[in-house]
Structure formats: structure tokens, C-alpha cells
Amino acid sequence: xxxxxxxxxxxxxxxxxxxxxxxxxxxxxxxxxxxxxxxxxxxxxxxxxxxxxxxxxxxxxxxxxxxxxxxxxxxxxxxxxxxxxxxxxxxxxxxxxxxxxxxxxxxxxxxx
Amino acid sequence: xxxxxxxxxxxxxxxxxxxxxxxxxxxxxxxxxxxxxxxxxxxxxxxxxxxxxxxxxxxxxxxxxxxxxxxxxxxxxxxxxxxxxxxxxxxxxxxxxxxxxxxxxxxxxxxx
Numbered sequence: 261x262x263x264x265x266x267x268x269x270x271x272x273x274x275x276x277x278x279x280x281x282x283x284x285x286x287x288x289x290x291x292x293x294x295x296x297x298x299x300x301x302x303x304x305x306x307x308x309x310x311x312x313x314x315x316x317x318x319x320x321x322x323x324x325x326x327x328x329x330x331x332x333x334x335x336x337x338x339x340x341x342x343x344x345x346x347x348x349x350x351x352x353x354x355x356x357x358x359x360x361x362x363x364x365x366x367x368x369x370x371x372x
Numbered sequence: 373x374x375x376x377x378x379x380x381x382x383x384x385x386x387x388x389x390x391x392x393x394x395x396x397x398x399x400x401x402x403x404x405x406x407x408x409x410x411x412x413x414x415x416x417x418x419x420x421x422x423x424x425x426x427x428x429x430x431x432x433x434x435x436x437x438x439x440x441x442x443x444x445x446x447x448x449x450x451x452x453x454x455x456x457x458x459x460x461x462x463x464x465x466x467x468x469x470x471x472x473x474x475x476x477x478x479x480x481x482x483x484x
Binding site for chain 1: 378379380381382383384385386387401402404406407409427428430432434442444447449450451452453454455456457458459461474476478480
């Protein structure tokens with residue numbers, strides 16, 4: 261986690277020391293033309309308002325519990341859980357406990 | 373892991389029971405037009421020959437140890453490690469111990 265951006269061929273460890281949460285709420289691991297990976301660290305009760313992105317994404321819970329609110333209802337995720345969201349799906353996020361999760365976003369051009 | 377494919381808005385747990393390795397070597401969690409996520413389970417000593425894909429990928433080690441061989445040299449990954457590979461980068465994979473890892477692939481059209 262020392263380098264601000266991961267270059268192709270580089271390895272980064274995603275796991276914070278046991279019981280700790282990294283101080284930075286959002287750490288962009290890397291972003292290239294087609295793919296962006298962000299490590300999110302949210303304290304209990306913090307949330308991300310409803311939003312969507314143009315490409316498909318995955319949200320992977322690494323520690324703690326995070327709730328993803330979808331139009332179809334909420335999904336509670338624990339460590340090891342992966343959620344797939346098709347392109348454009350609106351979602352909000354709430355940290356049920358201190359949580360870290362990985363967001364992987366395919367970058368597609370917006371269609372006007 | 374009961375469903376063969378994850379639909380948008382569905383959650384799947386990636387973690388095998390402690391010390392166990394799922395019997396299926398490659399489990400495609402989902403594949404849509406732009407994104408594919410595969411859970412790989414390799415027994416110690418098993419390998420994937422050198423190959424490349426057209427889009428950028430990430431490899432995330434979930435358990436055990438896996439070595440990714442790149443032109444620049446080998447990278448050994450442990451649980452929690454994420455490796456980013458730019459589009460088209462050749463790589464081979466060797467399981468140093470029984471290992472599971474997640475492969476996230478952006479699906480780009482091949483350029484002739």
C-alpha cells in the first residue's frame with residue numbers, strides 16, 4: 261500500500277493489519293483505459309450515496325460488513341463475498357461495521 | 373458457490389472452508405459482455421501455461437501461494453495480494469501450495 265498507484269506487473273497486499281482500518285477512505289489502486297480498482301475503507305455508519313457507473317462492476321468485501329442497497333433490496337456482504345452489478349445499476353453502500361471492500365470497475369464510455 | 377453463474381445483484385462467497393480446496397479447478401462466477409470473473413483452484417504443483425488475454429486483468433490470491441511468471445520475472449502472491457496485468461501481457465501461473473485465486477478479466481475485442 262506504499263505506492264499510490266500499482267503498475268502493471270506489480271503486486272499490492274489488500275489486507276489491513278488485523279482489526280485496523282486504513283485511514284484513507286478510498287485508495288485507487290490503479291486505473292488504466294479500461295479498468296479501475298479502488299480499495300474502500302469505511303467506518304461503521306458511513307455511507308456512499310446512490311450512484312451508478314457506465315460499466316459492470318464487482319464489489320468484494322475484504323473485512324467487516326457492508327450493505328449494498330439495490331433497487332431489488334439490500335444485500336449484506338461479509339468478508340469473502342463478491343457482488344456483481346451489471347452496467348448502469350444504481351446502488352448505495354452503508355458500512356454495517358468498519359469495513360474494507362474492493363471495487364472493480366470496467367470503464368466504458370458514457371452513451372449520450 | 374451453489375449457482376453456476378452469478379446474476380447481476382447476486383452475492384457469492386469466494387472462501388472455501390478452512391484448509392479445503394474446491395474440487396473444481398476453474399469456476400466461472402459470471403461473464404457478461406465486458407467482464408468475466410473466474411475463481412481458480414489449483415493443487416500444489418499444478419500450473420497454467422503461458423497465455424495472454426486482450427484486456428487488462430487482475431489476479432487476486434485468496435488462499436495459499438501462487439507464483440505468476442512474467443517476462444520481467446516471477447511474482448509470488450499470498451492471500452490478500454492483488455496483481456494487475458495490463459492488456460496483452462503474457463503470464464504463466466504455478467501453484468506453490470494449494471491455492472485459490474480470483475481472475476478478473478476485461479473482455480476486449482481482439483485487434484486483428
